[in-house]
Amino acid sequence: MTDTQAWSYFLLTTVLALILTIAPMPFDVPEWLRNLKPDWIVLCWFFWVTFQHERCSLIMAFVVGLILDVLYDEPLGINSLLLLALVFAGRLSLRFIQSSVGLRSSITVFILCFFVTATKSLFLLATLDVDIQVSSVVMPPIATLIWWVLLIPILMSEHSQFRDSVQ
Amino acid sequence: MALRSGQTIQNTHLFLALLISSVLLLAVSANTRYLTPIETVIRWLAQPIVYVAHLPANAKEAAGSYVVSMDELHNRNDQLLKDVSRLNATIAELTQAQRTIAELRDALGYVQENTRTQVLSEIVQVNPNRQRLEVIINVGEQQGIEVDRGVLDPWGVYGRTVEVFPNSARVLLLNDERHATPVLVSRTRQYFIASGNGPDEPLTLDNVNLSSDIRVGDTVVTSGLGGVFPEGLVVGIVESVTDVVSESLKRVTVSPIAKVKAKSYLHVISSVEQR
Numbered sequence: 188m189t190d191t192q193a194w195s196y197f198l199l200t201t202v203l204a205l206i207l208t209i210a211p212m213p214f215d216v217p218e219w220l221r222n223l224k225p226d227w228i229v230l231c232w233f234f235w236v237t238f239q240h241e242r243c244s245l246i247m248a249f250v251v252g253l254i255l256d257v258l259y260d261e262p263l264g265i266n267s268l269l270l271l272a273l274v275f276a277g278r279l280s281l282r283f284i285q286s287s288v289g290l291r292s293s294i295t296v297f298i299l300c301f302f303v304t305a306t307k308s309l310f311l312l313a314t315l316d317v318d319i320q321v322s323s324v325v326m327p328p329i330a331t332l333i334w335w336v337l338l339i340p341i342l343m344s345e346h347s348q349f350r351d352s353v354q
Numbered sequence: 355m356a357l358r359s360g361q362t363i364q365n366t367h368l369f370l371a372l373l374i375s376s377v378l379l380l381a382v383s384a385n386t387r388y389l390t391p392i393e394t395v396i397r398w399l400a401q402p403i404v405y406v407a408h409l410p411a412n413a414k415e416a417a418g419s420y421v422v423s424m425d426e427l428h429n430r431n432d433q434l435l436k437d438v439s440r441l442n443a444t445i446a447e448l449t450q451a452q453r454t455i456a457e458l459r460d461a462l463g464y465v466q467e468n469t470r471t472q473v474l475s476e477i478v479q480v481n482p483n484r485q486r487l488e489v490i491i492n493v494g495e496q497q498g499i500e501v502d503r504g505v506l507d508p509w510g511v512y513g514r515t516v517e518v519f520p521n522s523a524r525v526l527l528l529n530d531e532r533h534a535t536p537v538l539v540s541r542t543r544q545y546f547i548a549s550g551n552g553p554d555e556p557l558t559l560d561n562v563n564l565s566s567d568i569r570v571g572d573t574v575v576t577s578g579l580g581g582v583f584p585e586g587l588v589v590g591i592v593e594s595v596t597d598v599v600s601e602s603l604k605r606v607t608v609s610p611i612a613k614v615k616a617k618s619y620l621h622v623i624s625s626v627e628q629r
Contacts, residue, residue, distance in 0.1 A: 202403065210407040211480045218554065245365065249372045253379075257396040258403065260481050260488065260524070263389050264379030271372055314384055 197242040204231035209258045222326035225334050229300045234338050236277030248274045269303050289339050296335045300328035470584055472621040473497050487530035494521045504583040504623040510611035511589045514582050527614050536579040537589050539572050556593050556607040564602055568595055574608050
């Protein structure tokens, strides 16, 4: 995979993740099914942090976070902050993941997704004074984890810089 | 590119700078409206993403409206003809009633009367954040819409505008937890506040005394107080009335008449004139 191709794939998957994030579900979808929507941005960015970490620049995380703030109608800065934290924590976790990629990366993605969802929920709770359901905090990390399992084989592919990045 | 040992972030200064910028942005945008122009620019730049994200839903809707059988069209046509006939009769009755009311007001010397103008709009985006029951509609400042204008769907009160952009506006749905509507029970004319309780939950009337005369099936309409909605718009029907003796109150739930989960045309009350 050339550098240009890698950048194209990265940008394409990021845009796709943004689209999937805001794509509306039909009005008649039950609440539990709505909660099963994975956090596509966490999934996409954690994948790229581990697959080819150099793609996920901090400035890019900041800009994508701002776009997400507007798309989600949330105060500017919250998603930038979380995405920067995700990139930071994702890079820190590379060594932890190295010894058992499948299991440890799954644990990491679940924890990171839970952190992102819980932080956002707490922020909404504090600023909007709305009730937060436990399922809306727990279910997205589980859904993200299920999708993550499908991505693990790609992490081990020849194009992955994962092994190099932790040496 | 390998990360050097002990250096997991290539540019710590950049990371800290962006982190501080995010916190500052968050502090400013959560407490003030100074960043609204920046949000508008980003919203404009992100329009292609919003457009593509809504393509499947729009395509489904378009396909549903174009691909119908001839039988179904005939049935709909028959139904529409019946509806037109029924509505014409209702309009005739209402016109007569309106004349009578005008005559009575005239006789009583009552001169103040509210008239309202409405702007037709369409939902272009549903807020993906499930903690916020909001939609974006395709009319805004340039169409004469302002903040805190009532929004109606074909069935009843739908919500109110909370933010207005040049050609769009954000509408807070009436069942959002932040929404409260001054209402009255049309049978008894008692005033209450109807508060939203989130998705799939009925509205509740706040602070209803045990002595209040409210029954299941009563119609709840807007009271006209607060200036957002004129009086008499249907909000919902009383669904249940439960005595909470320990609090000396009644818990009254109201099923909203508006179909907040249906994609329909909305009317925004652009102005309420007094003549």
